[in-house]
Amino acid sequence: MTQSNQTPDRSGAAPNVTEEKLMVAVRVRPQRADEGARIVHVVSDKMLVLEEEADARRDVLRARRGADRHYVYDRVFGEDSTQGEIYEHVVAPLVTGALQGFAGAVFAYGATGAGKTHTMTGMMGRALSHLFSAIDESGNPQGYEVKMSYLEIYNENIKDLLNPTSGHLELRDEGGSSAPVVAGLSEVRASSAAHVAELLARGDRARTAEPTHANEHSSRGHTLLSVTVLGRSDSGLRRGRLFLIDLAGSERAGLRARRLEGAHINRSLLALANCIMALSGGARYVNYRDSKLTRLLREVLGGRCRTAMIAHVAPGAGHRETTRSTLHYAQRAASITNRVEREFLETPKHLSQYRTVISELREEISRLKGKMKDDRTKLQEDEANNEEQEAKTEQETAESAAHLKALRESIISTFKQQMRLRRRLMELDSHLLGLALDAEKQHAAISHWEARFNRLYKPISMSGSRISTQQSYRGGTVGSVSGAERAEAEVAVEQAWAELAGVERSQEAARNERARVTAQLEAVRRRGARLEQVSGPQWVSGRATVGHCAAGGSEETRRQARAVRRRGARLEQVSGPQWVSGGPQWVSGGPQWVSEQEAARDERARVTAQLEAVRRRGARLEQELPERIASGPEREVLALVCRVHELEADKLSLQGSLAARAHELRRRDAVLQRRDATRTLSDEIITRQRTQLHQLGAAISPELAQLYELYQQEIHASTYTEGQDHAYRLPPISTSMSELAWSESSSGSGRGSSSGSTAPERLPRLAPAPRPPTRYSHASALKRYSSDDSLVMAAPRGGHADDP
Numbered sequence: 018m019t020q021s022n023q024t025p026d027r028s029g030a031a032p033n034v035t036e037e038k039l040m041v042a043v044r045v046r047p048q049r050a051d052e053g054a055r056i057v058h059v060v061s062d063k064m065l066v067l068e069e070e071a072d073a074r075r076d077v078l079r080a081r082r083g084a085d086r087h088y089v090y091d092r093v094f095g096e097d098s099t100q101g102e103i104y105e106h107v108v109a110p111l112v113t114g115a116l117q118g119f120a121g122a123v124f125a126y127g128a129t130g131a132g133k134t135h136t137m138t139g140m141m142g143r144a145l146s147h148l149f150s151a152i153d154e155s156g157n158p159q160g161y162e163v164k165m166s167y168l169e170i171y172n173e174n175i176k177d178l179l180n181p182t183s184g185h186l187e188l189r190d191e192g193g194s195s196a197p198v199v200a201g202l203s204e205v206r207a208s209s210a211a212h213v214a215e216l217l218a219r220g221d222r223a224r225t226a227e228p229t230h231a232n233e234h235s236s237r238g239h240t241l242l243s244v245t246v247l248g249r250s251d252s253g254l255r256r257g258r259l260f261l262i263d264l265a266g267s268e269r270a271g272l273r274a275r276r277l278e279g280a281h282i283n284r285s286l287l288a289l290a291n292c293i294m295a296l297s298g299g300a301r302y303v304n305y306r307d308s309k310l311t312r313l314l315r316e317v318l319g320g321r322c323r324t325a326m327i328a329h330v331a332p333g334a335g336h337r338e339t340t341r342s343t344l345h346y347a348q349r350a351a352s353i354t355n356r357v358e359r360e361f362l363e364t365p366k367h368l369s370q371y372r373t374v375i376s377e378l379r380e381e382i383s384r385l386k387g388k389m390k391d392d393r394t395k396l397q398e399d400e401a402n403n404e405e406q407e408a409k410t411e412q413e414t415a416e417s418a419a420h421l422k423a424l425r426e427s428i429i430s431t432f433k434q435q436m437r438l439r440r441r442l443m444e445l446d447s448h449l450l451g452l453a454l455d456a457e458k459q460h461a462a463i464s465h466w467e468a469r470f471n472r473l474y475k476p477i478s479m480s481g482s483r484i485s486t487q488q489s490y491r492g493g494t495v496g497s498v499s500g501a502e503r504a505e506a507e508v509a510v511e512q513a514w515a516e517l518a519g520v521e522r523s524q525e526a527a528r529n530e531r532a533r534v535t536a537q538l539e540a541v542r543r544r545g546a547r548l549e550q551v552s553g554p555q556w557v558s559g560r561a562t563v564g565h566c567a568a569g570g571s572e573e574t575r576r577q578a579r580a581v582r583r584r585g586a587r588l589e590q591v592s593g594p595q596w597v598s599g600g601p602q603w604v605s606g607g608p609q610w611v612s613e614q615e616a617a618r619d620e621r622a623r624v625t626a627q628l629e630a631v632r633r634r635g636a637r638l639e640q641e642l643p644e645r646i647a648s649g650p651e652r653e654v655l656a657l658v659c660r661v662h663e664l665e666a667d668k669l670s671l672q673g674s675l676a677a678r679a680h681e682l683r684r685r686d687a688v689l690q691r692r693d694a695t696r697t698l699s700d701e702i703i704t705r706q707r708t709q710l711h712q713l714g715a716a717i718s719p720e721l722a723q724l725y726e727l728y729q730q731e732i733h734a735s736t737y738t739e740g741q742d743h744a745y746r747l748p749p750i751s752t753s754m755s756e757l758a759w760s761e762s763s764s765g766s767g768r769g770s771s772s773g774s775t776a777p778e779r780l781p782r783l784a785p786a787p788r789p790p791t792r793y794s795h796a797s798a799l800k801r802y803s804s805d806d807s808l809v810m811a812a813p814r815g816g817h818a819d820d821p
């Protein structure tokens with residue numbers, strides 16, 4: 018099999034198309050004794066010599082030398098050749114080719130008894146063993162499939178040796194260049210070499226064999242073992258085929274029964290020989306149709322098959338003619354060239370298309386996988402982000418809710434605490450105001466008695482030095498003052514001093530309490546500031562304007578202190594400087610008390626300013642509330658809380674204002690009472706002066722008479738508002754203080770009453786102008802230090818601004 022042109026395989030393993038000459042090997046079987054002289058001499062593994070029969074009529078030596086024919090073949094196997102050698106050099110390459118997808122054929126040619134069946138039997142077994150061992154060693158045994166058929170052409174009839182009972186099979190031409198197909202031929206899938214051996218043995222038993230003159234067990238038909246190897250690889254599905262053909266041996270005509278067989282055999286062999294001659298001669302047309310053998314071997318001889326011909330010869334002279342003929346045809350067959358082509362059931366074109374499609378699909382799969390991976394990654398990231406965001410949102414929501422809750426609780430707590438402290442402060446302020454009023458009234462009572470005794474008993478010492486008020490009325494001259502009156506005065510002044518001392522103690526306690534509450538309020542304020550640092554501006558103050566009350570109270574208290582000082586000065590003017598000398602205890606205690614009150618009020622003003630700052634921060638927070646709180650309900654709740662606190666603050670502010678107004682009214686009551694007392698005193702003085710003038714008969718200047726008239730008119734105007742219908746005129750000057758005394762029974766409050774004690778001739782009493790009573794002026798709240806013409810009212814100690 019000489020290769021000429023080769024088309025390289027895509028894989029580079031083997032060319033797909035090659036032009037190869039038919040391989041011709043000659044095997045010389047061992048010579049038997051009855052075959053005559055040896056006429057076949059194997060010269061080398063490629064050449065043999067056939068001795069021609071000597072011509073008796075010529076020179077023996079020269080004729081013999083000229084008649085011997087040398088035959089050169091691809092391979093010459095001598096008598097001692099083994100089946101293994103034959104297989105290795107001839108058949109094994111074909112088996113390898115079949116595994117690669119090529120078709121290979123070995124046919125044994127030769128006369129009957131030349132050893133064809135002997136050789137082919139050995140080749141069949143070795144080929145199939147080789148085939149399965151190669152498949153097993155390929156690493157992909159599942160990628161191969163081996164099928165075999167075994168037929169015999171006997172007397173031009175095709176017999177299925179694997180299914181001998183199937184009868185004669187028809188040989189069908191498929192048309193064109195396709196090889197004919199044996200219809201109904203069984204094709205058995207071979208699973209192993211042992212299986213193949215069993216199949217071959219069964220087929221061999223079905224072969225037609227008869228004894229001939231040259232062979233006791235002569236094969237009378239042509240046998241064809243066809244092995245198909247399907248192999249799947251990256252190159253596609255390829256089909257390799259192996260044809261092992263054992264031809265019937267030609268023979269001379271013998272028995273009659275053998276003549277018909279011989280005729281068929283010879284005819285088919287002749288047809289084969291003609292095909293070989295035509296093919297070797299390069300004929301454009303080869304007639305394969307003369308026999309079924311040639312029709313079946315069309316693929317083997319002129320097709321795409323690697324073909325090897327093993328010509329068998331017997332070495333004895335008894336087979337000279339058949340041997341010469343065999344060697345001749347073998348030599349001619351050696352010149353036959355086949356176009357060997359690898360067979361793909363899936364053509365390279367289709368495979369290329371498939372590969373293109375597969376490549377495209379793989380690219381698409383890769384792209385989709387990448388997209389899926391990206392999408393999955395993105396999805397996972399999104400899910401992770403969503404989960405993280407949700408967790409974060411939930412956490413933030415929970416934290417925000419907890420923060421808001423804590424903030425709200427802190428705000429409410431702080432606010433309540435502030436409100437409590439402010440209320441307490443307001444109470445203390447109210448109490449202090451009450452105490453101040455109380456102290457002032459006690460001072461007034463003391464002043465009254467001191468003024469009375471000073472006026473009557475000249476409490477100034479002879480040396481001119483001042484003495485205490487107590488000393489003055491205790492140790493002073495008594496004059497016309499009765500003992501009972503003196504005792505009454507002593508008791509009243511003692512009570513007033515005791516009351517004043519109690520008031521001062523209460524004031525001190527209230528100031529201490531106020532300082533403590535102020536410190537607490539400052540601590541709460543700092544707490545609010547800390548809350549502001551933690552959670553922003555606080556609105557703990559709401560719109561509390563309690564400071565209005567405090568500020569007002571502070572100013573009022575200052576005014577009260579100033580009023581006390583002014584009163585002292587007025588009384589001193591009225592009663593003389595000696596009056597003042599009697600009050601070192603309360604005068605000396607007064608400024609101290611006032612200074613403490615002012616200090617407390619300054620502190621209150623400071624706290625009030627702080628409260629205002631907190632209130633402004635609260636207002637800012639209220640404005641920022643919609644931005645800081647996204648939740649509508651939460652915002653609404655906080656707004657309501659805010660509103661409630663504002664209302665609480667407003668309520669407290671109103672209460673503070675009310676308390677301040679109440680204290681102002683009480684203070685005014687006290688001032689008016691003092692003025693009443695002063696007016697009464699002035700009235701008495703005027704009355705007594707008029708009496709003295711009247712008694713002395715002194716003339717009254719027109720200016721003084723006019724002043725008397727104006728004074729009388731003033732008295733009349735002040736009493737006119739009480740609804741008295743009788744007119745007043747200037748009465749004659751009274752002669753007795755008792756005439757001026759008020760009757761306690763005439764008025765519950767001692768003020769504003771002028772009922773029934775006046776006479777037309779008497780100087781009308783100088784009663785104070787009537788005023789509507791305050792709720793603090795009820796009888797139970799008054800403690801009177803009654804004299805003939807004065808009434809001092811003490812405010813209830815410890816009274817609260819909001820007391821009903």
Ligand SMILES: Nc1ncnc2c1ncn2[C@@H]1O[C@H](COP(=O)(O)OP(=O)(O)OP(=O)(O)O)[C@@H](O)[C@H]1O
Pocket residue numbers: 045046047096127128129130131132133134135136229232234235236237264265266267329
């Ligand atoms: N190489 C060989 N070594 C030993 N014995 C052989 C050899 N070749 C053939 N024989 C023997 O020769 C005899 C004839 O051989 P074989 O049957 O193979 O001839 P054949 O060509 O097939 O004849 P036929 O065409 O009639 O079938 C057989 O007994 C076989 O054992």
